[in-house]
Amino acid sequence: MPELPEVEVVRQGILPYVKNQLVLNVIIRHTHLRFPIPQQLKEILTGQPIQEILRRGKYLLFLFPHGVLILHLGMSGSLRVLSQVTLPKKHDHVDILLSSHYCVRYTDPRRFGAILWTDKNYLHHPLLSSLGPEPLSSHLTTRYLMAKARNKKTPIKSFLMNSQIIVGVGNIYANEALYMANIHPLTLAGEVTKEQWQNLCHIIKSVLRKAIKQGGTTLKDFVKSDGQPGYFKQRLLVYGKAGTPCVKCRTTLKEIRITQRTTVFCPHCQKYQSRDKRVT
């Protein structure tokens, strides 16, 4: 369940259980993720303290004195803290046992996720070095987005989902943000107006913040139980709602595909605009 907000919720949820705890053991049951898990991970981590967990985009960064564990949840990954080590299920690929007697368990049916080791200069790692700014930081500005979008012929939705432009906006939040900003998802990035960028920049930040806040209320359950369903689902306005009425104008929401990802929008609220055309 890896949207930026959920990754952040995971980070905040597990941090109290792992911060400053020593790794007692690492059990790897399946090394074949998006990239192979380093063979020596157990030897690298055992006896070392987890000093901090940071997040960069959708990557979680476990800081150790001698390096950094990079962890990505892919499409289907999850991390849980177990107070008792239960019998592993089919897709429970990695357990990290801690001196607090908690166990961090990594589960990922599709195995699009990743667990990698790098040195303390983690920002130089190839997976992290070319990422765009954090949407919730002051580095994401209207000015920045406009500059990046200049002359770009890619649809605004694909632009928003490009992690080199901006991190953390996945399919759900790209759909939601464009709906809230009344921008047709096929609008070329280079044709979005300054006013639209201002609005969109604000909306991206606010929707991600709200989702994190709502995730916060399930933290307790998340840690104790085996994974709650994404519950901000009930707050979504368009994602997964094609064929139902727009909450603003009651027009039936339409579904299209943009670069192989399902896209939902309101044909009335999000009219396609370009210099001289106006189409739905």
Added chain:
DNA sequence: ACTTCGACCTGTTGGC
């Protein structure tokens, strides 16, 4: 240089 597409995986769902 820019944009799209295929690939990586397993599980679930919906149509026939």
Added chain:
DNA sequence: TGCCAACAGGTCGAAG
């Protein structure tokens, strides 16, 4: 009920 195609919260690297 079974079978099969399509699709699912991501993203890298090749192809166009």
